[in-house]
Amino acid sequence: MSTPAIHSDALAQKLADSGLRNTPQREFVYDALLKKRDHPTADEVYARVKTQLPGISLATVYNCLETLVQCDLVRAVNFERAPTRYCPNQHPHAHFHDESTGSTHDIELPPGLLAKIKGILPPGYDAEAIELTFRGKAPPSR
Amino acid sequence: MSTPAIHSDALAQKLADSGLRNTPQREFVYDALLKKRDHPTADEVYARVKTQLPGISLATVYNCLETLVQCDLVRAVNFERAPTRYCPNQHPHAHFHDESTGSTHDIELPPGLLAKIKGILPPGYDAEAIELTFRGKAPPSR
């Protein structure tokens, strides 16, 4: 088969749930995110996918990434005004931006912390999403 | 006197500490942030300051805001890829983005929460800054 199979068809399922079509472009884009989980930018995803789908356009990469975000398979990660990065990690997690390397690390959240954080909101505030981001120096990666 | 005086010269002090000059442009920009604490964008600050300093340029507003951020008098607040907003609140606080109105609210943090959040970092991670952002529906403002 010509399409990647890393994702065990979670993609096809989620797309179907949203009434969207599964396409090779979407498969390869999602696959690129799963294969190298280094929070690539759209440009980086474009470069990686182009090696396998040479005809894909940057606009399509943006479209696919947006679709994956809509389907809750991928999170868009913004840090200051740097290009948006994309993350296929489904678990609740924070992000740590290493200033010296420019790299982004996932930080898993202990259970209950999100609820506790939500608890600081004054009455009447209803949070749909919480973003927790650190900036600083990360340990050298192994 | 012609320069605003809301800020009790914290500005002059902080600028001096950093070896920078105090200028009318910097005073008026800082004053605009203090007078209406609604997290304006650079464009909005530009419009407000221009009523008092008609000759100021947008580039200068950007320069002044950047300087204020460097001096730790102002925080730059980013949400997704919307234009950067500026906040003169010095206390540790989170931000709540109301999706329907586009407004940004400060959420004061209970003492100890930042330390607790910092505690979830694996050994070796050294966080210089923490950003906590909510997205959702805020109560109608009084």
Next chain:
DNA sequence: TCCTTCTTTAGAATTATTCCAATTTCAACT
């Protein structure tokens, strides 16, 4: 005052992202 440095300014440049109009694809229905 002169000199040096910092600051401001207008406009050009940058760049991530979105928009657009024209194909192409594809599933559903004859």
Next chain:
DNA sequence: AGTTGAAATTGGAATAATTCTAAAGAAGGA
């Protein structure tokens, strides 16, 4: 199998926030 209509892709143009640049303007110290 052929038709159809909506969805998806494509290349290129457009957008918009921000930064850059080069020149002119202020300001403090010798």
